[in-house]
Amino acid sequence: MFLAVSKKRLLSGLIVGVFGFLIVSLGNWWFSISISIIVHLALLEFFRMSEFAGIRPATKTTLLACQILLFFTQLSSQGYISIEISDAILPLSGAAICGWLLLQPVTGSIADVAASIFGLFYLGFLPSHWIKLRNLLETDLINNFNLIPADWPPSITFGMLITFSTCFMIVGFDIGSYFVGKKFGNHSLSPISPSKTIEGVIGGLFFSILIGSYFGYLLRWEFGILIGIFIGVLVALFSLVGDLTESMLKRNAGLKDSGDFLPGHGGILDRIDSYLFTPAIVFYIVILLSPLIIS
Known part of the structure; x- marks a missing residue:
């Protein structure tokens, strides 16, 4: 059993390693799109964990906000838009998330707001620095x-x-x-x-x-x-x-x-x-x- 798990772990690790090497080498939009897909999947897992803890986050709004944040980060890193425009996405996204929770039939709790904003920071703002780093x-x-x-x-x-x-x-x-x-x-x-x-x-x-x-x-x-x-x-x-x-x-x-x-x-x-x-x-x-x- 342990050997089977080890083989699976080794194979998965090898695939992830090859994929990572490829997208870093390619850079540009290949890299940022790959980061966006990884972020989307990770956010789904994060919000699943939040729901297990009894929290009702603004899942769809945060998912969309993170994708917009990553997209504008790539644009600003390549000089298509100013850094100021890209930087504005984070606070605007936070406001949009809070607004969405306010409009729900059951008003969001502190935990709902905190999980949603943390998701934006944890799996939006932080990963966006991979795009900044690769385009440096x-x-x-x-x-x-x-x-x-x-x-x-x-x-x-x-x-x-x-x-x-x-x-x-x-x-x-x-x-x-x-x-x-x-x-x-x-x-x-x-x-x-x-x-x-x-x-x-x-x-x-x-x-x-x-x-x-x-x-x-x-x-x-x-x-x-x-x-x-x-x-x-x-x-x-x-x-x-x-x-x-x-x-x-x-x-x-x-x-x-x-x-x-x-x-x-x-x-x-x-x-x-x-x-x-x-x-x-x-x-x-x-x-x-x-x-x-x-x-």
Whole structure:
């Protein structure tokens, strides 16, 4: 039985990995549309969990609002509209969600409003930073300076590279946490997720730092390795936050998995929980640290 589950888990993980590599490589609308589909499926799982907890969220309104938010994020990232227009979508969506709940025959509760707005933030605003990260150009950070070595192929953009490096750090943290925790884990990290151990987190942190420093070295930046280590630490910590946040939501709903979309992995939300908080952190850290790269 365990072997069968492991094979399913391995096959599902392989398919997800190949799909992820393909859409990050393609970028552009292929990437943003794929993110939109993943977000839609994850939101359905999130609202299913909310209903198990006795909450009546504004499901359809929030689903639509998140898709509009992602669409406008892609447009602004490519320069078709101003960032101000894109930024306006979030507060307008929040107002629309509250308005929808007000118009229902049974007025929405605090829990209904909170779950709906959190869904907009958790699976709309946060994932939109993957689109921002993938579309990030060197000129968005520093004019007349190459953040990628000049002898690299022109098809490799800064946005592609930083997106891949972030994904690899998350994968490194997840794999390191799992195997180190299985082998050496003795001290539980949190009652929310008893299988998570302090030893596992340390192992995952090590692999995330290792991958981050390697990418910093490849880019030949000033202080590249140190910057890579710093980003690796942040990615590991916020991957953990994403993982534990989803575990908290599932526990409140009384569910083991968010769904059964991926054999051996559970639902979509179970698979992407580590990927929700990390892109925003990396996006803003890269922008803030870009002057240090050429100092």
